[in-house]
Amino acid sequence: MNLHLNWNAFSDSTALFEVEISQEEGAFAKAKLLIDALAPLPKIGTEGILYIDANEILFKGVLESTPHKIVGHFAEIVLIAKPVDFLNQLNDIQKELRVHPFWDPLYIRPEKLNHVEERQDVRAASLYCDRRTGKLSLSDWFNGNQVIDMNGNFFEDSLQIKTIGKPLKACSLQVHAHWIQRQGGIANLSPAIRRAFPHYKVNTYTKDALQDKWPETGKRIGRSGVWIIKSKLRAVNPPSSLYPKYSPQLPLEDAKGLIKQHRLRRHWFKPTLWVCWQAHQKRKETITFTLNHNSYQGEGDHKQLEFRLQNINPDPKSYPWQPATMYRVGDKICQGSSYYRCHTAHTSSMTFDEKNWTFKKKFHTPIGSPARASFFLNDRGYKAFEHALERARVELIKSTRTLEISFEASWEDLKSITTDSSVRLKDPRLPKGEIKGKVVKYALLAKGETGELFGRVTLLCSKAQESIQKKATKPKPVYVLETYCEETYQVQENHLSQTPTGLQYYRYDDQTPPSIGQGNLLTGLELINGPLEQEADMRNHRTPSHLKKAMARKPTRLRLHFNDYRTKECIEHVIQCDVVGV
């Protein structure tokens, strides 16, 4: 066997005195070469190819640096099997890797989302770069693409068997989503106000009581999140005699003691009162589950992992459209799930009018509507949960590789070994006399001085192979009867779902969060001293002055009670999901 090194830059090959080719799982292969110290070296980064005999490529890599050390007539150089088109290959492979359920951008910081040189997916596989071809691919942790059947062809005394740690019996995950829930709306309260009065029209015997204190447009109702956007109280002269202008007759004594009939003027109004409300609430939703490794119950640890998702309700810089607001040209708003830019200065009315705006683009947020009270209950939330399941699964799988086996064998038997290889060994010292393991580390050594040619390999094996458990249950509808509504709206108990990798879990649609501000904006409307009460009271007085004083003490008042939109420190909601183990 003849090993020689050819550089792309030179026509002559470089003589080699010692070769050590090594690789670890998830790393590039390296070739450490001992050459003549006086041999010319190309520039750093030049590709060199290590051949066996005439044309069998053993290694292809680039010169990493100037010689590491020079001792006597020899110099040590290192080649790295990193292909020149590594980034292109990586880019292509990352595109394939970043798919549901193995990848979820909510688990990655936004500024790193476009980093190609960062592994963001979660799989039971490592990146593998072939030392001979430079091809980048994924290599499964348990089954390499190449299976080398060594049987007993290894140096018997080199066999080492070691147990490293214990497989996890379970992995529990908590995934938290934090966001600001934004709710809001507008309401016309005029009809409700009218309904509070007799004759369904605002009327009173104390005119200024309402008119003086009718709220002005723009007024904020304390720090309740409610404010007035349109307001007016217009005095009207009802056209019909159904709406009396005066009270019933009131016999009152004048100064001379004469009884004279009097009446109180009844004032009628047309009310306009529109309000806008907005409630921002900090929310934290946690989904928690435990994935058991049923093959290893009673052994190992129970791993706990915790993740906090990225912003599921991004877009803090855009402003939601608001009614009764002055907009200038160039103002940007979001309405529904679209961005708009104002092209005509205007004051908005009560409803969004697209004619003043230029549509810019659509946007999607993981939460969907910013008013939603739950994230994990929507489709995107289920995807984030399924990704978390994958993370737990990978943790369990990784922990099962607890048997480390090392051995040495001849160069000839191992010259094709890579970290994308599985090796089958037979030996009475092995569990059950035979094992198949995945190569996680190897080295091929050729020593010119001694003529030694051999390989050294480390395998990782698991005692039991992964098997995904399956259950079959019949879901039970709990929202309405089975045929009553479309399936989309139904909520079911014992409803099993399955991730794309086959993991099963019970859907948790029924675990709804506490909501805020449910129901109508206006929760109560009190009419105090309405015209009928005033009429009842006005008959009890004998003189005009007494009557006037009494009415001054009994002005008509309206009290409107709004829904409770007070911000709580944080509304927390925990979803417990049951998962079928692996």
Next chain:
Amino acid sequence: MSFSATSWGFKPMRILPPSKITDGYEPSPPELNTEKGVLDIGSSSECDLIEESKLVAETLILRCTLRPIPYLNQDIKVRLISEGNPLEDVLLYDKGSLTYGYEREFEHSMVQGIALDYTGKGRGVQGGEAFVFEGADLKEGCIRCANPLYVKPFSVESQSYAERSTSLPSRQILISPPGVLNARILRGFGGYYKEGIKLEDIQQVYYSLTSVENKTRVRLFSSTVLHEQHTPAPQGGRDFNKQILFHPSPERHHYLSLSGALAEGFCSLLVEYEGSVTKFTSTFGEPIVGHPNLIDVYFKPI
């Protein structure tokens, strides 16, 4: 030189760095709503107390046409029975039955009533401000009145009548009915109306019976004459040696002239406003110059 035993453990160059669990998102506190929303609308306020009499017009002036209602019952006969001898009866409402002493035109004295028909036009004063109106709708409220607005009634003879005159041994003369001595009995004949006359001249005319050449004769008396001789209705009086008596005693709205009846509020109407009804009564009648059959009737609320 050869590779040392450490070569097995040289630091590998990882294809990609190990991924780390990154911190997630923690939002900053949102805009706080700290209060429950309650909107109070209302403040102390005075009320508008109004005397009811000031709610409606202070004066209403309705333009009316005067329409005489002639008495058409021409067959009424009267007879005087003198000392037990019935004289020849005569038709009361026949010019041939009259005797001397009546200056007025006989043919204008047979009116049983004067109707005031509202023309649909009027004026008013409310809060010191004059206003005009048409029909029944006023500035505040509306008029409820009959049509005709008012009929000024006059007393007429509705059936044939006989009067007995008997000399007593005491030389006194008993007149019956009503059974009085030495009296002239006056009975309602009708009203006097002629286009263009003054309103106070639209008045009651009376008659009494007398005998001329053994025939019953009718003598008419205007209210003006009776007044001048101090024997006005209803109390009558003494004229020379005779007592003037009205039988039956006339009612007030009969013996008052049209202007008197209007001044006394015999003409009335109702104004309905805001569920209450105010009665207005006439205070005055004013003829319209150039329009002999039109008058303005003034009303005030009571």
